[in-house]
Each structure stands twice: as structure tokens, then as C-alpha cells.
Amino acid sequence: MDLSRTPEEExxxxxxxxxLAAVLPxxxxxxSPDDWPGRRAYDLRWQRMLYxxxxxxxxxxxxxxxRMIFLxxxxxxxxxxxxxxxxxxxxxxxxxxxxxxxxxxARWLPPILRGEQVWCQGFSEPDAGSDLASLRTRARRxxxxxxxxGSKIWTSHAEVADWCELLVRTDPxxxxxxxxxxxxxxxxxxxxxxxxxxxxxxxxxxxxxxxxEVRVPVANRVGExxxxxxxxxxxxxxxxxxxxxxxxVACRRVLGELASAAxxxxxxxxxxxxxxxxxxxxxxxxxxxxTQWNVSEAEANGGVPGVGGSVFKLRYSHARQELxxxxxxxxxxxxxxxxRPWVLDRLSSxxxxxxxxxxxIQRGIVAERILGLPRxx
Ligand SMILES: Cc1cc2nc3c(=O)[nH]c(=O)nc-3n(C[C@H](O)[C@H](O)[C@H](O)COP(=O)(O)OP(=O)(O)OC[C@H]3O[C@@H](n4cnc5c(N)ncnc54)[C@H](O)[C@@H]3O)c2cc1C
Numbered sequence: 001m002d003l004s005r006t007p008e009e010e011x012x013x014x015x016x017x018x019x020l021a022a023v024l025p026x027x028x029x030x031x032s033p034d035d036w037p038g039r040r041a042y043d044l045r046w047q048r049m050l051y052x053x054x055x056x057x058x059x060x061x062x063x064x065x066x067r068m069i070f071l072x073x074x075x076x077x078x079x080x081x082x083x084x085x086x087x088x089x090x091x092x093x094x095x096x097x098x099x100x101x102x103x104x105x106a107r108w109l110p111p112i113l114r115g116e117q118v119w120c121q122g123f124s125e126p127d128a129g130s131d132l133a134s135l136r137t138r139a140r141r142x143x144x145x146x147x148x149x150g151s152k153i154w155t156s157h158a159e160v161a162d163w164c165e166l167l168v169r170t171d172p173x174x175x176x177x178x179x180x181x182x183x184x185x186x187x188x189x190x191x192x193x194x195x196x197x198x199x200x201x202x203x204x205x206x207x208x209x210x211x212x213e214v215r216v217p218v219a220n221r222v223g224e225x226x227x228x229x230x231x232x233x234x235x236x237x238x239x240x241x242x243x244x245x246x247x248x249v250a251c252r253r254v255l256g257e258l259a260s261a262a263x264x265x266x267x268x269x270x271x272x273x274x275x276x277x278x279x280x281x282x283x284x285x286x287x288x289x290x291t292q293w294n295v296s297e298a299e300a301n302g303g304v305p306g307v308g309g310s311v312f313k314l315r316y317s318h319a320r321q322e323l324x325x326x327x328x329x330x331x332x333x334x335x336x337x338x339x340r341p342w343v344l345d346r347l348s349s350x351x352x353x354x355x356x357x358x359x360x361i362q363r364g365i366v367a368e369r370i371l372g373l374p375r376x377x
Pocket of ligand 1: 125126128130154155360361
């Protein structure tokens with residue numbers, strides 16, 4: 001892994017920093033956390049600004065070092081993160097780039113980069129979460145269409161999505177992993193019903209999606225029919241390996257804010273809290289190094305992250321929870337006030353050890369595929 005900075009990379013940093021300083025003050029106020037149409041508009045507008053300035057494809061095409069510089073600088077400047085279209089930008093888009101045909105890449109990738117379309121992920125079902133290969137949403141072939149019937153759950157941002165990366169069962173007779181196909185589903189197709197689900201924090205950030213005889217053109221299939229499990233592994237490697245990297249930089253910023261707040265409200269005098277924040281600082285520095293290693297490894301692997309993504313996902317999701325528990329300690333009784341900084345983030349941090357594959361599942365992957373331990377029953 002070579003992450004030394006060339007003059008061109010330092011020039012990229014300076015140019016980006018100057019651009020951010022000029023454009024960020026022109027952005028409107030951020031919409032409230034539960035205003036999903038407003039958040040969609042805000043996030044797509046920011047993506048369009050990145051596109052016009054030539055930064056839109058940094059997550060896909062830039063070298064690891066340039067990508068890291070981009071994340072460091074945007075976070076340092078307090079720029080918006082990818083937001084409502086994280087599926088499109090961070091895993092559906094990269095999957096289509098890696099597995100789609102030339103026509104599919106030309107059809108779907110430019111609108112994602114230009115901030116015109118939002119994607120969601122239709123993988124989980126009521127009876128298929130950790131054991132994703134047991135999914136039952138059925139797609140039957142009818143000429144040049146698939147006719148899809150079934151239901152999905154926990155579909156983040158489905159309410160404001162234009163497209164869905166959808167897993168369907170195309171061959172019920174085949175062994176479970178061999179009868180699955182990856183489709184791009186237009187969310188406005190006839191027969192698609194979205195029913196929002198409200199979280200502990202009161203936000204409708206995800207939904208149930210019901211599919212009733214939905215006709216999806218065969219041209220929307222990414223990969224071969226019944227080869228969807230392999231394509232899914234590509235999607236999940238992006239989701240676990242590189243989709244969270246920008247958040248590590250944000251966590252390091254929050255850690256600095258916690259130290260400042262503790263100094264102001266007197267909690268800094270507590271040596272146990274200071275030690276806790278110090279240990280978290282070391283943890284996030286180590287995670288940043290691991291991130292660099294994973295991104296660098298992905299570059300060497302044709303852009304697709306490897307199994308190291310599971311190590312990162314496992315450690316990062318727990319560190320994030322510990323960070324916001326430390327925030328509660330700094331806040332004291334105010335940690336029960338949802339309007340205080342970090343309180344909603346603390347609630348949502350609980351979901352990190354479940355979303356994108358639970359910690360138990362990541363431990364199983366690390367045990368079998370990295371440590372070479374025997375398969376669990
Ligand atoms: C915030 C959030 C956003 C999400 N967004 C999406 C989305 O956009 N699209 C989507 O498709 N899904 C999404 N999900 C769903 C997520 O992928 C699933 O919740 C996750 O895969 C776990 O599946 P499950 O909820 O069915 O739990 P289950 O699989 O039923 O697991 C229940 C418990 O059993 C444990 N367990 C299960 N199998 C094993 C095993 N083999 N070994 C050890 N322990 C095991 C699990 O770790 C867990 O503790 C989201 C989830 C969250 C929390």
C-alpha cells in the first residue's frame with residue numbers, strides 16, 4: 001500500500017479546499033431529519049454541484065489517495081455527505097460499473113453521478129435477513145419481461161427512490177444460492193407499493209415494499225439469470241468494504257467535539273472519561289488506516305473490495321456505538337433530550353451492528369474466510 005502524496009494529489013487537495021470554501025456558504029439550510037423529499041432534493045442538489053465541479057465520480061474512478069483526500073477535505077469543511085442516494089453512489093452504482101453491460105452503464109451511471117436519480121436496496125425480506133439466500137420474492141419469465149411478486153422489508157429511502165437493486169428468485173428448483181437474479185426495478189412500476197416504517201427515533205427512513213405482478217424488462221437484469229448471488233457478493237463487498245469510509249472521518253470530528261464539550265462542562269476532570277476518549281481516538285485512527293488498506297486493496301482487485309470489509313464493518317459499527325455512548329456521558333442528563341447534538345446519532349448507532357449484515361454474520365465471515373476456521377453448523 002503506497003499512500004504517499006504526489007504534487008498532483010496535493011494540488012487536488014488545495015483546489016478542492018478552495019472550491020469548498022467558496023460553495024459551502026451558498027448552500028441552503030439542511031432540511032429536518034424526517035423531511036425525506038426535502039432531504040432527497042438537498043442531497044441531489046449537492047451531488048449536482050459536485051458533478052458540475054468535476055468531483056462527482058471520486059468514489060468510483062479516483063485513486064485511493066485522491067479518494068481519501070476528498071473524504072478528509074469534505075468532512076473537515078463540514079460538507080454534506082452522500083445522504084439519500086448512498087445506495088446509488090456507494091453500492092448499486094459500483095455494482096453496475098463492475099457487472100453491468102456497456103448499455104446498462106450508459107443508462108444508469110450518468111444519472112446517478114449527475115444527482116438525478118436515487119436508488120434503494122431490495123434485498124431483505126421478512127424471512128430472509130442474515131440468511132439472505134432464503135429469499136422468496138419470485139420472478140417468472142414472460143417473454144422479454146420478468147413478472148415479480150413478493151415483499152421486501154427494511155428498504156432504506158424507498159419512499160424517495162427511483163430505482164431499486166432487487167434480488168428475486170428465478171429458479172425455485174435450483175439450490176438456494178443458484179436460483180437468484182439481480183434486477184433493476186423502477187419504483188414507479190405498476191404493482192409496487194411502499195409502506196413506510198417508523199424507527200425508534202421517529203423517522204420513516206425505511207419501508208416495506210410490496211410487489212404484485214410487477215413487470216420488469218429482462219434488459220434490467222444485471223449479470224446472468226440465476227447468477228445473482230455472485231453479483232450480490234459484489235454489492236455487499238462495496239457496502240461493507242467502502243460505503244462507510246466517509247463516516248470514519250466524521251467520527252473523528254465528533255470525538256474532537258466531545259473533548260471540547262467536556263472541557264467546557266467540567267467533565268474533562270474525570271480521568272475515566274479522558275481515558276475513554278483517548279482509547280476511542282486510537283480506535284478511529286486505526287480504523288482510518290484499515291480503511292486506507294481496504295480501499296487500496298480494492299484498487300488492486302479491479303475496484304471490488306475484499307473480505308477485509310467485514311473486519312472493518314465489525315469493528316467500525318461497535319466503535320461508533322461506543323463513541324455515542326461516550327457522548328451520552330459528556331452530555332449527562334441532557335442525553336435524553338432528542339434536540340441535543342449526538343442524541344439522534346446515538347439512537348441510530350444501534351442499527352449499525354445490524355444493517356449491511358449483523359456483527360454475528362461478520363464474525364462468521366472473518367472466522368471462516370480470514371482465519372480459516374471450520375464452517376459453523
Ligand atoms: C438501519 C437499517 C437499514 C437497513 N436497510 C436495508 C436496505 O436498505 N435494504 C435491505 O435489503 N435491508 C436493509 N436492512 C436489513 C438488514 O440487512 C437486516 O436487518 C440484517 O441483514 C439482519 O437480518 P434480520 O433483521 O432479518 O435479522 P435475522 O437474520 O433474523 O437475525 C436475528 C439475530 O440472529 C442472529 N443470527 C442470524 N443468523 C445467524 C448465524 N448464522 N450465526 C449467528 N447469529 C445469527 C443475527 O446476528 C441477529 O442477532 C437494514 C437494516 C437496518 C437496521
